[in-house]
Amino acid sequence: xxxxxxxxxxxxxxxxxxxxxxxxxxxxxxxxxxxxxxxxxxxxxxxxxxxxxxxxxxxxxxxxxxxxxxxxxxxxxxxxxxxxxxxxxxxxxxxxxxxxxxxxxxxxxxxxxxxxxxxxxxxxxxxxxxxxxxxxxxxxxxxxxxxxxxxxxxxxxxxxxxxxxxxxxxxxxxxxxxxxxxxxxxxxxxxxxxxxxxxxxxxxxxxxxxxxxxxxxxxxxxxxxxxxxxxxxxxxxxxxxxxxxxxxxxxxxxxxx
Amino acid sequence: xxxxxxxxxxxxxxxxxxxxxxxxxxxxxxxxxxxxxxxxxxxxxxxxxxxxxxxxxxxxxxxxxxxxxxxxxxxxxxxxxxxxxxxxxxxxxxxxxxxxxxxxxxxxxxxxxxxxxxxxxxxxxxxxxxxxxxxxxxxxxxxxxxxxxxxxxxxxxxxxxxxxxxxxxxxxxxxxxxxxxxxxxxxxxxxxxxxxxxxxxxxxxxxxxxxxxxxxxxxxxxxxxxxxxxxxxxxxxxxxxxxxxxxxxxxxxxxxxxxxxxxxxxxxxxxxxxxxxxxxxxxxxxxxxxxxxxxxxxxxxxxxxxxxxxxxxxxxxxxxxxxxxxxxxxxxxxxxxxxxxxxxxxxxxxxxxxxxxxxxxxxxxxxxxxxxxxxxxxxxxxxxxxxxxxxxxxxxxxxxxxxxx
Ligand SMILES: Nc1ncnc2c1ncn2[C@@H]1O[C@H](COP(=O)(O)OP(=O)(O)OP(=O)(O)O)[C@@H](O)[C@H]1O
Ligand SMILES: [Mg+2]
Numbered sequence: 001x002x003x004x005x006x007x008x009x010x011x012x013x014x015x016x017x018x019x020x021x022x023x024x025x026x027x028x029x030x031x032x033x034x035x036x037x038x039x040x041x042x043x044x045x046x047x048x049x050x051x052x053x054x055x056x057x058x059x060x061x062x063x064x065x066x067x068x069x070x071x072x073x074x075x076x077x078x079x080x081x082x083x084x085x086x087x088x089x090x091x092x093x094x095x096x097x098x099x100x101x102x103x104x105x106x107x108x109x110x111x112x113x114x115x116x117x118x119x120x121x122x123x124x125x126x127x128x129x130x131x132x133x134x135x136x137x138x139x140x141x142x143x144x145x146x147x148x149x150x151x152x153x154x155x156x157x158x159x160x161x162x163x164x165x166x167x168x169x170x171x172x173x174x175x176x177x178x179x180x181x182x183x184x185x186x187x188x189x190x191x192x193x194x195x196x197x198x199x200x201x202x203x204x205x206x207x208x209x210x211x212x213x214x215x216x217x218x219x220x221x222x223x224x225x226x227x228x229x230x231x232x233x234x235x236x237x238x239x240x241x242x243x244x245x246x247x248x249x250x251x252x253x254x255x256x257x
Numbered sequence: 258x259x260x261x262x263x264x265x266x267x268x269x270x271x272x273x274x275x276x277x278x279x280x281x282x283x284x285x286x287x288x289x290x291x292x293x294x295x296x297x298x299x300x301x302x303x304x305x306x307x308x309x310x311x312x313x314x315x316x317x318x319x320x321x322x323x324x325x326x327x328x329x330x331x332x333x334x335x336x337x338x339x340x341x342x343x344x345x346x347x348x349x350x351x352x353x354x355x356x357x358x359x360x361x362x363x364x365x366x367x368x369x370x371x372x373x374x375x376x377x378x379x380x381x382x383x384x385x386x387x388x389x390x391x392x393x394x395x396x397x398x399x400x401x402x403x404x405x406x407x408x409x410x411x412x413x414x415x416x417x418x419x420x421x422x423x424x425x426x427x428x429x430x431x432x433x434x435x436x437x438x439x440x441x442x443x444x445x446x447x448x449x450x451x452x453x454x455x456x457x458x459x460x461x462x463x464x465x466x467x468x469x470x471x472x473x474x475x476x477x478x479x480x481x482x483x484x485x486x487x488x489x490x491x492x493x494x495x496x497x498x499x500x501x502x503x504x505x506x507x508x509x510x511x512x513x514x515x516x517x518x519x520x521x522x523x524x525x526x527x528x529x530x531x532x533x534x535x536x537x538x539x540x541x542x543x544x545x546x547x548x549x550x551x552x553x554x555x556x557x558x559x560x561x562x563x564x565x566x567x568x569x570x571x572x573x574x575x576x577x578x579x580x581x582x583x584x585x586x587x588x589x590x591x592x593x594x595x596x597x598x599x600x601x602x603x604x605x606x607x608x609x610x611x612x613x614x615x616x617x618x619x620x621x622x623x624x625x626x627x628x629x630x631x632x633x634x635x636x637x638x639x640x641x642x643x644x645x646x647x648x649x650x651x652x653x654x655x656x657x658x659x660x661x662x
Binding site: 062064084088091104116117120122165 | 262572579659
């Protein structure tokens with residue numbers, strides 16, 4: 001679906017997407033017709049009450065699941081109807097995931113965690129995966145923690161490792177489902193500062209959050225209710241996380257960074 | 258995913274649970290160990306059979322009285338021993354395939370001569386005996402047809418007897434008394450050594466069968482007939498021929514069973530190695546049961562591992578692992594585990610074969626193929642029993658796997 005003006009398709013183009021979970025006789029309509037278009041370089045926050053369908057939408061956008069009906073184009077590629085292997089390849093090449101619970105492999109060093117997506121690359125190109133992983137860790141400010149295992153890192157640091165892992169393949173889209181849900185407020189702002197920095201470098205980010213003070217760091221805000229998008233508007237009083245950080249006292253110097 | 262990475266991941270995950278992995282491998286260790294011991298015993302028996310054939314003399318055939326079938330023994334009064342000199346003479350005369358025939362009369366006797374006194378076995382035989390057994394002389398000569406016909410009191414000593422009576426001096430020309438009858442020693446046999454079952458073949462005195470019959474045994478009974486063919490390929494037809502000749506001379510009807518047994522050297526050697534055969538079957542049974550149990554153990558642990566690592570599988574899938582990547586990862590893990598067990602089993606098997614050889618006195622041979630056997634068996638077990646758990650891991654739904662606590 002190329003944009004006639006720029007010649008590049010939108011990163012996300014989803015139309016009339018529904019998702020119905022069949023639980024025996026019960027049908028749960030988690031999505032009831034979602035339309036959303038996200039252009040390259042955007043940073044968009046998805047808000048909504050618990051059970052409104054945010055994670056369901058994220059799973060579909062993340063090619064972990066396919067919509068029951070409707071169409072989804074990622075970077076101009078039609079996703080609905082692809083096979084399991086094709087979806088896996090798309091996740092590997094086009095997407096980076098950041099989860100609420102970090103989801104790092106324990107007993108595996110930060111460097112090896114970040115290298116992992118490169119090892120599942122099926123394109124056959126030869127790359128120095130260790131060097132790329134080290135570069136990604138440097139980018140999130142963890143150049144000196146490469147050999148540390150997740151248990152030896154603070155929550156904020158673990159989330160940075162997860163972000164480095166999401167970045168290492170240079171994806172078209174970075175998806176984050178409540179990335180600050182397990183972090184204290186100062187660390188949350190630090191992670192948002194990193195997201196803003198990456199976004200300024202041109203990376204497209206879509207994140208799900210419950211918190212208003214988190215969504216203020218995005219450029220655009222979308223609200224989901226009962227499986228529909230009921231609000232979609234630019235963030236008017238956009239905050240800069242770096243600036244906010246200087247105002248928050250550094251309560252726990254060990255946990256932070 | 259790269260092969261080196263796959264193996265590294267597998268080894269890491271095996272090392273994570275060292276004790277568990279070790280216990281899981283135990284079945285494979287025992288199984289492969291048993292396979293190796295089995296091969297070693299089998300190979301040892303095989304090489305012993307070959308060695309024994311060499312030892313018995315070339316192309317030798319042995320006829321013993323009595324049926325080889327158990328039921329045929331109590332056939333009548335004469336059945337128990339129906340080999341006579343006449344049989345041996347008939348075979349010698351009419352056996353066209355045979356290069357030599359000799360009757361054998363066994364007796365035990367005390368031999369007195371030189372410095373000593375020695376109880377040994379006396380073999381009364383014909384001149385053909387030496388060529389049939391293919392047994393050269395160390396000194397002196399073998400007795401002649403004339404010696405046999407004239408019932409001369411001449412003796413050829415086995416080297417053990419010679420050493421015990423004459424303490425290293427050459428006995429040729431000396432006298433030996435057997436049951437009070439003086440014999441003159443005309444030759445000494447080369448040393449042949451022990452048989453596989455530990456009998457000293459050199460503890461023997463060879464005399465003409467005619468002399469043995471008249472002076473020592475006093476009966477027409479003979480214990481064995483030995484014969485030889487010109488070439489090994491003649492053995493089957495020669496056996497047929499001998500059978501026909503003996504049935505004729507024993508006047509057996511068409512329905513009567515043979516009252517004698519004809520065996521060639523291979524059959525004899527195989528009969529002697531019967532015990533190791535039983536041992537091989539036993540080891541084969543242990544090996545297959547252990548490999549089966551070991552395989553089930555691996556399958557069980559891999560299923561546990563898949564469940565424990567559901568979340569890890571979800572993470573890997575989210576970042577782009579395909580089903581086949583996950584399948585390979587778990588398959589490599591189970592194969593690495595069983596291969597490790599196989600290698601340990603190989604060492605255990607080598608040690609076991611060496612110990613078994615020491616304890617039982619059997620010759621065991623561990624051939625280089627044993628390594629290949631261990632690798633193939635353990636890898637096969639790993640693939641076969643690892644496949645189902647790996648398939649299960651590969652078919653997980655990534656979303657549910659990620660949500661798994
Ligand atoms: N696998 C599933 N099977 C059945 N129903 C499901 C499944 N996943 C989600 N649902 C239902 O779909 C609806 C939307 O769920 P979803 O997880 O998308 O909400 P959410 O907005 O992410 O909520 P939260 O903020 O609590 O994470 C809910 O009613 C939920 O019970
Ligand atoms: Mg959710």
